[in-house]
Amino acid sequence: MRCRTCGRFRAYRDGDGYCLACGCETLTAECDCGRSFDYALDEPAGGGLHCPRCGRDFRAAETDWAFR
Secondary structure, eight states: OEETTTOOBOOOOTTOOSOTTTOOSOEESBOTTSOBGGGGGSOOTTSOOBOTTTOOBHHHHHHHHHTO
16 A cells, blocks of 8 residues: 555555554555556665556655655
8 A cells, every 4th residue: 555645655454544654544555547556565776666557656746745
């Protein structure tokens, strides 16, 4: 799952509702295009991370959040 607040991907169990990185209740299991985030658990170190279906850049989304 991915936290829409801080942008981090982590493995969660059914029933988990809060991000372990920032504590927000904004976990989602899939991209806006509907592609599951299972591919993102092995994030590349220092590299970009894009949805393989729609190409959305999740690193850019996290950077945008950091400057709000």
